Amino acid sequence: MxxxxxxxxxxxxxxxxxxxxxxxxxxxxxxxxxxxxxxxxxxxxxxxxxxxxxxxxxxxxxxxxxxxxxxxxxxxxxxxxxxxxxxxxxxxxxxxxxxxxxxxxxxxxxMSALLQHAPRFAHRFQDGEWRKIDIKEIAPGNRLLVRNGEVVPADGNLLTPAQLDESALTGEPLPIGRAAGEAIASGALNAGQPFELLATSSSEHSTFAGILRLMHSAQxxxxxxxxxxxxxxxxxxxxxxxxxxxxxxxxxxxxxxxxxxxxxxxxxxxxxxxxxxxxxxxSCAKRGVLVKSGAALERLAQANSLFFDKTGTLTGGHARLAVIQVSSGIKPDNVLWLAASLEQACNHVLAESIVTAARERAIALALPHSAEEAPGAGISGDIAGHRVAVGSYDFVSSQAIPAPWSPLFLQRLAYEGASGVFVSMDGVMVGALQLVDKLRLDTPRALRRLALAGLGHIVMLTGDRKDIAGTLGNQLGVSEVLAEQTPADKLTAIRRARESGIVVMVGDGVNDAPALAAADVGVAMGARGAAAAAEAADVVLLVDRLDRLVEALHMARxxxxxxxxxxxxxxxxxxxxxxxxxxxxxxxxxxxxxxxxxxxxxxxxxxxxxRVVPGNGSHMTAQDAEQLSAEHRELESLLSEVSQLADRLPDLAGPQAVKELGALSQSLSEHLLPHEQQEDHELYPELARQLGGDDPMAAMSGTHREIFRITRLLDRMIGDLPADGPSPPAVQELQRLLYGLDAILHLHFAQEEELYHSLSAPT
Structure with missing residues (x-):
């Protein structure tokens, strides 16, 4: 320019x-x-x-x-x-x-729009009144007021609900509602009533300021x-x-x-x-992709090999609740309530993930008392009159009687490379939480589209063990998996690949910076990634979506x-x-x-x-997609009950088995089936009309039919059980149906989440 x-x-x-x-x-x-x-x-x-x-x-x-x-x-x-x-x-x-x-x-x-969008002042609560201050005076912990039409000046947590226009950052054209307690990034525009914000960063170190520095440097x-x-x-x-x-x-x-x-x-x-x-x-900038030079755009257009770091790139980069393991007679939500209530007083990296999971399920948390933290091990304290311990297996088992399921749960954690948080109440281990760094919703689709675009050699780089990395690689269908990689190993792999073609490397962490710099085209996840990675990269994804790389590739070509x-x-x-x-x-x-x-x-x-390459059309708003995801989160506890009842069924007394099976059947009828029926009768037909083609939602509707079939079979079998409980053959048949229902529900929910996420992508 x-x-x-x-x-x-x-x-x-x-x-x-x-x-x-x-x-x-x-x-x-x-x-x-x-x-x-x-x-x-x-x-x-x-x-x-x-x-x-x-x-x-x-x-x-x-x-x-x-x-x-x-x-x-x-x-x-x-x-x-x-x-x-x-x-x-x-x-x-x-x-x-x-x-x-x-x-x-x-x-x-x-390319210049964001630079003109930068805020220059803020309103801070000081000495009992709101005072207008220079944006450079903002410090973490400040209580800020953002009026209608103003730009959020710093990262922070909402103290009151807000309606935000995030189009300058994400390209999403419609305002998005954010609830009190949510973390928001600087740079969004207040499209509704004034709201209050508790700053978690200075303006200089905020997300938006980092993006501005990248934009200025690129220009x-x-x-x-x-x-x-x-x-x-x-x-x-x-x-x-x-x-x-x-x-x-x-x-x-x-x-x-x-x-x-x-x-x-x-x-x-x-x-x-x-x-x-x-x-x-x-055109790339319009879609939230900052290309720092014309030479980088040319190289991206000619790329034939693609390397991805796993953590924070293919995955979200933070732990998410995946499974709640419970002891007999304990409900999953009760275990989560105990853990999240106590974790409010903890500074451990997993504590925030557990509290967030409870809030996503609309679980009202209790106030912890007499909390004592053992750094790196766990925390104990009083919750609603009960003595609760939350933390590692060694920490919790030293204060409570281990549960019979704990050895198998520990083995599962090792197999899947997940983190586990155990929970005890009044000296008895009542449950455990399995937390994993889940794949981004757009990762599978993005990798499929990149392969269709002609990038035949797609390699995943990770420091994980070979067995865990191999499982994920097979799941994603990548060409090659390089596990147990140090930063030096990643650098060597990139240099070797450059001998046979133009290589793109995608990463987000500080340890990815050398590989990003060594690649022909380094791509950084800049929306939440490390500054070092963004500085070393040739391309920065300002929107936290991997599928924008596909769009950038097409626009570069x-x-x-x-x-x-x-x-x-x-x-x-x-x-x-x-x-x-x-x-x-x-x-x-x-x-x-x-x-x-x-x-x-x-x-x-x-x-x-x-001209921006048109996408697949925005068939639903981000708010609609978030609402559907929230409904799925509300049903997650029900899914946990399905698999765990199947696990415990052979050990339950006959009348207790009948009672728990009846309660589960009622929950399925009252909560799961109405959700699936509403999607099948209202949502799917509307999406089919917008997507066009010959019945594009047929496969998803077919999954609904299988869910309806299994739940009807379960309901009839449970209704016919004698009062003294199921026979051993009936127990086996019930377990088969419950495990089948659990598998198909997890698969179906994952498919829907990916579908809704892709359809809500701004175009």
Whole structure:
């Protein structure tokens, strides 16, 4: 992108070129031919100086120098005394440069939007009143007020509900409601009533400030790639000189040579490539993808290998509750209530995940008393009159009787590479929580789309054990899994892969920075990732969505394709014009005017790269998707009851088994089935109409039918059980149905979450 100085210089060149040409034309009829020639000659000098400077710079850098032909044409015109021709060539070049500035400024508007969006002040509660302060004065713990239409000045936790327009950060066009207690990032716009915020960072260290630094750094570094133009120039310049020599040999007329050089002035090479590349960068910026340079965009378009770090890139980067294990007679929500209530007083990294899980299920937490924390092990305290311990198995088992299921639960944690938090109440182990770093909802779809886009070699890098990494790799369908990787190992893998192609590396952590820097294209998850990774990367995903990389890949390829089309179009027309000039059918003046038309056509074609590649359509709002996800979270405790009752069924006394089976059947009828029926009868038909095609929701509806079948079978079997309990064969059949229902529900919920997430992606 042209700097302000360059833009002003190009505008001055255009003004001088127009002024001198018109002044000479005005003086010529007044029999001042000599004056006109002098005016035209003087007007050419500034452009001649610029061309000499640019050509010398290209030669020093050992580049092809696409300005060489333009310089040669002006020098030859001056040598032949064709001052008017030289003036028209100068005007042609100046107007081309001005047109490039205009196109670049139009293309960079999206790149600059965030910089203009930055807040400059905030309202802080101080000494019993709200005071307007400079944004630099914000500190963690400050209570801030954000009024309607103001930008959130710092990261923080909401003290009151808020309606936020996050389009500048995420591209989501509709305002999103956020509840009190939610963490929000700076940079969002208040689209509703004023709300209060408890700052968790200073403005300087906020999410938005980090994005602004990246944007500013990128704008300082950005210069449209000329590599593509240089490659074409290597062919075009010798061809032009050959045709000019041919014209001289067959006619011995330097005017023909001049005409050839005039129409060969490579403005499509000089202008079309940078405009297309900058436009491609602009279209990426519209989708929340910051590409720091034109060269990075070109390399991304040519990539054939893709490396992903696992944690924080393919996964969310933080622990999420996956399973609640309970002892006989204990409800899963009760275990979560005990753990989350006590964890409110804990600083452990998993405590926040447990408290968040309870809040997502709308569980009202109790206030902990007499809490005592053993750093790195666990915490104990009083909850509603009960003595509760929460933490590692060793910590909890030292204060309570271990549960019979605990050895198997520990083994499952080891197999799955998950974290476990055990819970005891009044000296008895009552349950445990399994927490895992879950896959991002958009990860499977993003990897499928990347493979379809031609990236055939997709590699997952992780420090996990080989068995755990292999399981996840098979689940995702990646080409290769490299487990137990240190930062040095990742660096070696990237360097080795570069020997056979252009490599893209995607990561988010500090330990990913060396690999990001070593790759041909480093891509950082910048919305929540480490600053070191973002600084080392060539591309930063400002939106916390992996599928935006797919869009960036398509837009990079499209920009490069349009750049090549523009060059080939311009060169083709120029070659035809050169042949006409070489045979004496085109004068230098007419050639200059024709070349101007060719330039405009090439520029207009290059500007097509500004258009954002359309996505799959936004078929539901982010709020609708979040509501459906919330409904799934409310049903998670019911899913836990299904699998755990199946586990305990053989050990239950007959009447107790009948009682618990009856309660489960009633819960399925009252909560699960209405949810699935509402989706099948109302949501799925609407999505099918929007998606189009021949019954696109057929597979999902088929899963509903299987859920309905199993629940009906369970209901009938449970209704027919004798009062003294099921027989051993009946227990086996009930277990089979319960395990089957548990498996299909987990699979179905995961499919729906991925579907709703993709349909709610802003376009």
């Amino acid at each position: 042209a700097s302000i100085f360059t833009s002003k210089l190009n505008l001055a060149l255009l003004v001088v070129a127009i002024g001198s040409l018109l002044a000479g034309v005005a003086s010529y009829p007044l029999h001042h031919g000599a004056l006109a020639r002098q005016l035209w000659g003087i007007g050419v000098l500034p452009m001649l100086g610029i061309l000499l400077y640019d050509t010398a710079g290209s030669l020093l850098q050992r580049k092809a120098g696409v300005d060489f032909l333009a310089l040669l044409s002006i020098l030859l015109a001056l040598f032949l005394g064709e001052m008017l021709t030289a003036s028209v060539i100068s005007l042609m070049l100046a107007s081309g440069r001005a047109l490039e500035d205009y196109a670049s400024s139009q293309a960079q508007r999206e 300082q570094q950005q210069s449209p790639s000329a590599r593509l133009a240089d490659r074409y120039a290597l062919l075009f310049i010798p061809l032009t000189l050959f045709i000019a020599l041919f014209a001289w040999l067959v006619s011995n007329d330097l005017n023909r040579v001049l005409a050839v050089l005039v129409v060969a002035t490579p403005c499509p090479l000089i202008l079309a490539v940078p405009v297309a590349i900058v436009s491609g960068m602009s 499209r920009a490069r394709r349009i750049a090549a089309q523009s060059v080939i179009l311009g060169m083709g027309l120029s070659i035809a014009a050169m042949l006409a000039a070489a045979t004496g059918n085109l004068t230098p003046i007419a050639g200059a005017l024709l070349q101007e038309i060719i330039d405009v056509a090439a520029i207009l074609n290059a500007l097509r790269a500004r």
